[in-house]
Amino acid sequence: MRPTKFSGFTLIELVVVITILGILAAFAVPKFIALDTQARVATINGLAGTVKSAAALARGMSMATGNAAQVTMEGATVTLSNNYPDASATGIPNAVNTAATDFTYTAGATGIWAKVGAPGTCTVTYAPATVAAGVVTPPVITTQTGGC
Numbered sequence: 001m002r003p004t005k006f007s008g009f010t011l012i013e014l015v016v017v018i019t020i021l022g023i024l025a026a027f028a029v030p031k032f033i034a035l036d037t038q039a040r041v042a043t044i045n046g047l048a049g050t051v052k053s054a055a056a057l058a059r060g061m062s063m064a065t066g067n068a069a070q071v072t073m074e075g076a077t078v079t080l081s082n083n084y085p086d087a088s089a090t091g092i093p094n095a096v097n098t099a100a101t102d103f104t105y106t107a108g109a110t111g112i113w114a115k116v117g118a119p120g121t122c123t124v125t126y127a128p129a130t131v132a133a134g135v136v137t138p139p140v141i142t143t144q145t146g147g148c
Contacts, residue, residue: 040115040122040148047096047103047113048124048143054095055126055139058085073097082136084129087111092126092139120147 054073061071062083070079076094078085085092089107103113103124115122127140 037148040118041145043102044115044122044124044143044145044148048141050096051092051113051124051126051141054097055084055092055141058095059083082129082131084136084139087126087128091128115148118148122148 058071058073058078058080061073062068062080065071068080068083070077072078073095074097076097077090078092078094079088079090080086081091085095087107087110089105091107092111093105093107102116104116106112106114110128111126113124113126121144123144125142125144127142129139130137
Protein backbone atom coordinates (compact mmCIF):
# COMPACT_ATOMS: atom_id res chain seq x y z
CA MET A 1 0.00 0.00 0.00
CA ARG A 2 1.15 3.49 -0.78
CA PRO A 3 1.24 6.09 1.96
CA THR A 4 -1.03 9.07 1.31
CA LYS A 5 0.42 12.59 1.46
CA PHE A 6 -1.67 15.55 2.42
CA SER A 7 -0.82 19.01 1.16
CA GLY A 8 -2.29 22.40 1.95
CA PHE A 9 -3.06 24.39 5.05
CA THR A 10 -5.12 23.44 8.02
CA LEU A 11 -8.09 25.49 9.10
CA ILE A 12 -6.24 26.66 12.22
CA GLU A 13 -3.32 27.98 10.15
CA LEU A 14 -5.67 29.91 7.86
CA VAL A 15 -7.53 31.46 10.82
CA VAL A 16 -4.24 32.56 12.41
CA VAL A 17 -3.03 34.19 9.17
CA ILE A 18 -6.34 36.00 8.63
CA THR A 19 -6.32 37.24 12.25
CA ILE A 20 -2.78 38.60 11.88
CA LEU A 21 -3.72 40.37 8.61
CA GLY A 22 -6.77 41.91 10.31
CA ILE A 23 -4.65 43.26 13.17
CA LEU A 24 -2.12 44.76 10.74
CA ALA A 25 -4.92 46.37 8.71
CA ALA A 26 -6.40 47.93 11.85
CA PHE A 27 -3.13 49.79 12.42
CA ALA A 28 -2.43 50.65 8.76
CA VAL A 29 -5.80 52.14 7.73
CA PRO A 30 -5.66 55.19 10.06
CA LYS A 31 -2.19 56.00 8.75
CA PHE A 32 -3.47 56.09 5.16
CA ILE A 33 -6.41 58.31 6.16
CA ALA A 34 -3.98 60.78 7.73
CA LEU A 35 -1.94 60.85 4.51
CA ASP A 36 -5.04 61.88 2.55
CA THR A 37 -5.58 64.90 4.82
CA GLN A 38 -1.90 65.85 4.69
CA ALA A 39 -1.97 65.73 0.89
CA ARG A 40 -4.96 68.13 0.74
CA VAL A 41 -3.26 70.52 3.19
CA ALA A 42 -0.07 70.45 1.10
CA THR A 43 -2.11 71.17 -2.05
CA ILE A 44 -3.76 74.19 -0.39
CA ASN A 45 -0.40 75.52 0.82
CA GLY A 46 1.06 75.04 -2.66
CA LEU A 47 -1.81 76.97 -4.23
CA ALA A 48 -1.34 79.79 -1.69
CA GLY A 49 2.33 80.06 -2.69
CA THR A 50 1.36 80.09 -6.36
CA VAL A 51 -1.16 82.90 -5.76
CA LYS A 52 1.46 84.99 -3.90
CA SER A 53 3.98 84.50 -6.69
CA ALA A 54 1.44 85.30 -9.41
CA ALA A 55 0.39 88.51 -7.64
CA ALA A 56 4.01 89.61 -7.26
CA LEU A 57 4.78 88.77 -10.90
CA ALA A 58 1.74 90.70 -12.12
CA ARG A 59 2.80 93.71 -10.04
CA GLY A 60 6.31 93.52 -11.47
CA MET A 61 4.96 93.37 -15.02
CA SER A 62 2.63 96.29 -14.27
CA MET A 63 5.48 98.40 -12.95
CA ALA A 64 7.78 97.43 -15.84
CA THR A 65 5.23 98.20 -18.55
CA GLY A 66 3.75 101.23 -16.81
CA ASN A 67 0.24 99.86 -17.28
CA ALA A 68 -1.73 99.92 -14.02
CA ALA A 69 -5.00 98.68 -15.55
CA GLN A 70 -4.03 95.31 -17.04
CA VAL A 71 -1.13 93.11 -18.08
CA THR A 72 -0.87 90.01 -20.26
CA MET A 73 0.57 86.91 -18.62
CA GLU A 74 1.01 83.77 -20.75
CA GLY A 75 -1.59 84.99 -23.20
CA ALA A 76 -4.23 85.83 -20.57
CA THR A 77 -5.25 89.39 -19.77
CA VAL A 78 -5.04 90.11 -16.05
CA THR A 79 -7.05 93.04 -14.71
CA LEU A 80 -5.31 95.05 -12.03
CA SER A 81 -6.23 97.24 -9.11
CA ASN A 82 -3.48 99.25 -7.39
CA ASN A 83 -0.91 97.48 -9.64
CA TYR A 84 -1.94 94.07 -8.25
CA PRO A 85 -4.45 91.61 -9.73
CA ASP A 86 -8.01 92.18 -8.58
CA ALA A 87 -10.31 89.41 -7.30
CA SER A 88 -12.55 89.37 -10.38
CA ALA A 89 -12.76 86.38 -12.71
CA THR A 90 -10.24 88.08 -15.05
CA GLY A 91 -7.85 89.12 -12.27
CA ILE A 92 -5.92 86.77 -10.03
CA PRO A 93 -7.28 83.53 -11.60
CA ASN A 94 -5.81 84.61 -14.95
CA ALA A 95 -2.51 85.44 -13.24
CA VAL A 96 -2.42 82.05 -11.54
CA ASN A 97 -3.43 80.47 -14.87
CA THR A 98 -4.60 77.14 -13.50
CA ALA A 99 -6.42 74.84 -15.84
CA ALA A 100 -6.71 72.18 -13.16
CA THR A 101 -10.10 70.96 -12.00
CA ASP A 102 -8.91 70.43 -8.42
CA PHE A 103 -10.24 73.83 -7.32
CA THR A 104 -13.26 76.02 -7.93
CA TYR A 105 -12.81 79.81 -7.93
CA THR A 106 -15.48 82.20 -6.69
CA ALA A 107 -14.96 85.85 -7.62
CA GLY A 108 -16.17 88.72 -5.46
CA ALA A 109 -14.75 91.37 -3.15
CA THR A 110 -12.31 88.60 -2.23
CA GLY A 111 -11.53 85.61 -4.39
CA ILE A 112 -11.85 82.13 -2.94
CA TRP A 113 -10.44 78.86 -4.28
CA ALA A 114 -12.06 75.78 -2.74
CA LYS A 115 -10.63 72.27 -2.99
CA VAL A 116 -13.00 70.02 -4.91
CA GLY A 117 -13.96 66.93 -2.92
CA ALA A 118 -12.66 68.16 0.43
CA PRO A 119 -14.86 67.05 3.33
CA GLY A 120 -14.85 70.52 4.96
CA THR A 121 -13.37 73.99 4.62
CA CYS A 122 -10.23 73.69 2.54
CA THR A 123 -9.72 77.08 0.85
CA VAL A 124 -7.33 79.81 -0.26
CA THR A 125 -8.67 83.37 -0.03
CA TYR A 126 -7.29 86.34 -1.98
CA ALA A 127 -8.05 89.83 -0.65
CA PRO A 128 -6.86 92.37 -3.26
CA ALA A 129 -4.49 95.23 -2.58
CA THR A 130 -5.90 98.30 -0.89
CA VAL A 131 -4.85 101.96 -0.62
CA ALA A 132 -4.96 103.92 2.63
CA ALA A 133 -3.52 107.44 2.89
CA GLY A 134 -1.72 106.97 -0.41
CA VAL A 135 0.04 103.79 0.73
CA VAL A 136 -0.68 100.54 -1.13
CA THR A 137 -1.11 97.49 1.07
CA PRO A 138 -0.26 94.28 -0.82
CA PRO A 139 -2.90 91.58 -1.26
CA VAL A 140 -3.57 89.24 1.64
CA ILE A 141 -3.60 85.53 0.89
CA THR A 142 -4.97 83.26 3.62
CA THR A 143 -5.57 79.55 3.85
CA GLN A 144 -8.11 77.50 5.77
CA THR A 145 -7.16 73.88 6.23
CA GLY A 146 -9.37 72.92 9.16
CA GLY A 147 -11.66 70.75 7.08
CA CYS A 148 -9.14 69.25 4.72
